[in-house]
Amino acid sequence: MLVAILACAAFGRLARPAFSSVWPVLALLSLAAGLLTGAGVNPTASFWTGARFAIIIGLAPFVLAFYVRASPRFAIRATWAFVAVQTVSALAGFLQFGGAAVLGQVARGGRANGLAGHPNILGLMSSLALLAVLRWVIGRNKGWLPALVVLVPIHLGTLVTSGSLSGTMALVVGLPVLLVAQRAVTRIVSAGLLVVAIVVPVASAGGASFAFLGDRVSERVSSVSGVGDDATGSLLDREQTYNYAIESIRTHPVIGRGLDGESSGTFNGVTVVHNYPLRAWFQGGVLLAVVALVVYSMGALAVVNGIVQGRWALPVAVVAAILVYAGSAAFLVQYQYWIPLLLAFAALPSSVRRTGGAVRDPRSTPPALRSSNQAPVVTSSLVRPGRRQG
Numbered sequence: 001m002l003v004a005i006l007a008c009a010a011f012g013r014l015a016r017p018a019f020s021s022v023w024p025v026l027a028l029l030s031l032a033a034g035l036l037t038g039a040g041v042n043p044t045a046s047f048w049t050g051a052r053f054a055i056i057i058g059l060a061p062f063v064l065a066f067y068v069r070a071s072p073r074f075a076i077r078a079t080w081a082f083v084a085v086q087t088v089s090a091l092a093g094f095l096q097f098g099g100a101a102v103l104g105q106v107a108r109g110g111r112a113n114g115l116a117g118h119p120n121i122l123g124l125m126s127s128l129a130l131l132a133v134l135r136w137v138i139g140r141n142k143g144w145l146p147a148l149v150v151l152v153p154i155h156l157g158t159l160v161t162s163g164s165l166s167g168t169m170a171l172v173v174g175l176p177v178l179l180v181a182q183r184a185v186t187r188i189v190s191a192g193l194l195v196v197a198i199v200v201p202v203a204s205a206g207g208a209s210f211a212f213l214g215d216r217v218s219e220r221v222s223s224v225s226g227v228g229d230d231a232t233g234s235l236l237d238r239e240q241t242y243n244y245a246i247e248s249i250r251t252h253p254v255i256g257r258g259l260d261g262e263s264s265g266t267f268n269g270v271t272v273v274h275n276y277p278l279r280a281w282f283q284g285g286v287l288l289a290v291v292a293l294v295v296y297s298m299g300a301l302a303v304v305n306g307i308v309q310g311r312w313a314l315p316v317a318v319v320a321a322i323l324v325y326a327g328s329a330a331f332l333v334q335y336q337y338w339i340p341l342l343l344a345f346a347a348l349p350s351s352v353r354r355t356g357g358a359v360r361d362p363r364s365t366p367p368a369l370r371s372s373n374q375a376p377v378v379t380s381s382l383v384r385p386g387r388r389q390g
Contacts, residue, residue: 008063017065018348019298026291027058033287037258045260053333064346075347079132086129089114090158097161111163123167124325126159131174135314138184166329174321181306182313241266241273245282256285276326299323318344
């Protein structure tokens with residue numbers, strides 16, 4: 001990933017994304033945070049973690065913005081490539097949930113991992129796939145009905161089998177943002193009723209039972225809340241990590257514990273802080289905390305503008321979903337979280353406050369950074385060329 005980003009930057013594949021003046025500043029702050037976390041167990045590892053993250057957050061938005069603007073179909077292809085791979089991971093998750101091992105990975109405490117390595121990651125990726133598929137369905141693009149009847153149940157079922165409440169919250173927030181920004185509440189409700197009308201009778205005729213869905217949700221809620229004989233008390237664990245992190249920040253408010261893996265553990269030496277801004281401050285000090293708060297501020301501005309203007313429905317829904325997920329998950333510098341988030345930012349126009357202006361092909365003005373006042377309609381709404389934007 002780093003090599004690809006650096007190679008694209010070296011060959012001038014750069015364009016101005018939304019908030020183009022902010023990303024380089026965040027990269028410098030991340031690099032400085034990695035350098036200053038000398039109190040950690042492994043200062044060298046902390047520095048290189050900060051340096052790698054600085055490359056991601058400082059260059060990836062510009063590289064992705066170039067390809068989004070250079071090709072109207074880039075975002076569509078990237079999104080459907082993601083959905084295709086996530087569908088494979090979802091099917092693997094179903095097998096794991098049934099007790100099978102897939103590529104050496106099995107269910108973790110009754111929760112499917114898919115190919116994501118962790119149930120929470122699988123849950124978030126399922127939510128993002130659902131948002132992408134539903135955006136395609138809303139636009140009534142070619143193949144929308146098979147996507148609705150096949151892909152929506154697959155990824156919704158995977159979200160349930162992952163048992164990820166953080167992933168579920170991402171969908172609960174991202175879906176309304178998608179519907180309001182797209183002005184399509186009625187259409188998606190109708191689509192949901194259509195799914196139920198088709199899938200439930202067919203599955204019931206095949207002997208499937210949907211009772212396990214309610215039981216599964218109830219089981220996870222009891223487990224997370226610390227109620228029940230086999231409860232793991234995830235909320236209690238989170239509270240303990242928060243208290244530990246806050247106490248550490250009070251002791252060392254400027255310099256963090258370190259970005260290396262050994263410095264991430266909290267009250268039991270293993271469990272990390274499941275809150276992005278708090279974990280950023282705990283491990284990366286005040287500089288990385290500023291990075292987190294600025295990212296949330298940019299995300300909030302983008303979402304509000306998308307909702308008010310009724311545009312960029314999928315990008316702002318993805319931004320909202322990922323940042324909500326980050327508030328209760330082990331989120332810090334993982335590429336699998338940041339690349340979808342940065343692609344969503346790149347799909348926005350170079351200024352989210354502006355809607356006018358012609359689209360300019362960035363390849364026509366190398367090697368300086370290029371900009372356009374408005375992203376191509378197709379990049380932000382996943383509507384095929386020739387379709388009217390919703």
